[in-house]
Amino acid sequence: MSYEFHPLCQVLPDMPKGQFQELVADVRANGLLHPIVLLDGQILDGRHRYRACIECGIEPQFTPFAGTDPTTFVVSENLARRHLTESQRAMVASSLALLHPGRPKKAPNSAIYSAPKIEEAARLVGVSNSSVREANRVKREGVPALVKKVVAGDITLHEARKIAKLGAPAQAKIVAIDDRRERQRALGTAHKRSAGRAVAPRIDMMEAVPGTAYVRDTLRRLDQITNELLDAEGSAEAFATRFLNEFDWNEPILRQRLDHARRGIDAVARLQQELERRSAVA
Numbered sequence: 001m002s003y004e005f006h007p008l009c010q011v012l013p014d015m016p017k018g019q020f021q022e023l024v025a026d027v028r029a030n031g032l033l034h035p036i037v038l039l040d041g042q043i044l045d046g047r048h049r050y051r052a053c054i055e056c057g058i059e060p061q062f063t064p065f066a067g068t069d070p071t072t073f074v075v076s077e078n079l080a081r082r083h084l085t086e087s088q089r090a091m092v093a094s095s096l097a098l099l100h101p102g103r104p105k106k107a108p109n110s111a112i113y114s115a116p117k118i119e120e121a122a123r124l125v126g127v128s129n130s131s132v133r134e135a136n137r138v139k140r141e142g143v144p145a146l147v148k149k150v151v152a153g154d155i156t157l158h159e160a161r162k163i164a165k166l167g168a169p170a171q172a173k174i175v176a177i178d179d180r181r182e183r184q185r186a187l188g189t190a191h192k193r194s195a196g197r198a199v200a201p202r203i204d205m206m207e208a209v210p211g212t213a214y215v216r217d218t219l220r221r222l223d224q225i226t227n228e229l230l231d232a233e234g235s236a237e238a239f240a241t242r243f244l245n246e247f248d249w250n251e252p253i254l255r256q257r258l259d260h261a262r263r264g265i266d267a268v269a270r271l272q273q274e275l276e277r278r279s280a281v282a
Contacts, residue, residue: 006042007252008074011095013151015048027052035063075124087157093121094135143171
């Protein structure tokens with residue numbers, strides 16, 4: 001029988017390969033010293049111990065979660081034994097704040113886990129509120145590879161924010177550079193190139209233009225999104241195909257972010273319907 005990982009368990013980053021191999025060697029030599037904690041039939045704490053047992057061919061030992069606050073339990077248990085950077089902890093707090101309250105329908109008496117507010121999530125992991133908000137921005141504006149690097153501790157949140165200000169193609173190229181100094185040089189060059197581009201004249205300051213400030217600002221943001229998507233993939237069809245093919249539908253955090261983004265997608269779809277209707281009338 002295999003066990004799924006509880007959403008709370010998955011807010012923590014994967015253990016580095018070297019550390020995991022050390023854990024495997026320890027389990028092989030000494031057996032499983034600390035049982036794996038289950039909540040509602042899912043692994044709440046100990047997913048790496050579970051994987052190590054499977055790799056060693058050792059029968060995992062389980063114990064049910066006996067507390068009432070699984071969120072605090074997961075954070076305290078892991079922060080005590082994992083050496084996470086401040087940037088990684090901020091990403092953990094961000095993921096906690098994005099979690100939806102939950103309790104499986106088949107387990108009505110189980111402990112409820114809920115999404116703490118940013119301030120509470122920051123306090124739990126020991127980072128500032130601004131760090132959590134910065135992590136949220138990186139998740140919103142950064143390409144998946146950038147987010148993954150920050151979660152793994154390979155890129156700091158401070159550096160990631162600078163990278164996330166660039167377009168998606170530039171982000172992908174810079175994130176692919178492993179050497180930090182080389183990556184910093186490439187980042188500086190990309191920002192200089194971006195700053196040196198010709199700026200379109202502010203027509204709305206030279207002459208009267210139609211539309212309210214809200215309409216003009218909305219069109220500007222839609223233009224920016226459109227340009228970034230089409231620059232990366234070449235067409236709307238190619239963008240949609242690549243996104244759907246690469247999206248991990250089994251990853252709860254990604255699905256939560258997509259659910260949040262659907263509000264914007266639905267708004268644009270509604271606008272498209274109205275544009276088509278008016279074009280047909282005209």
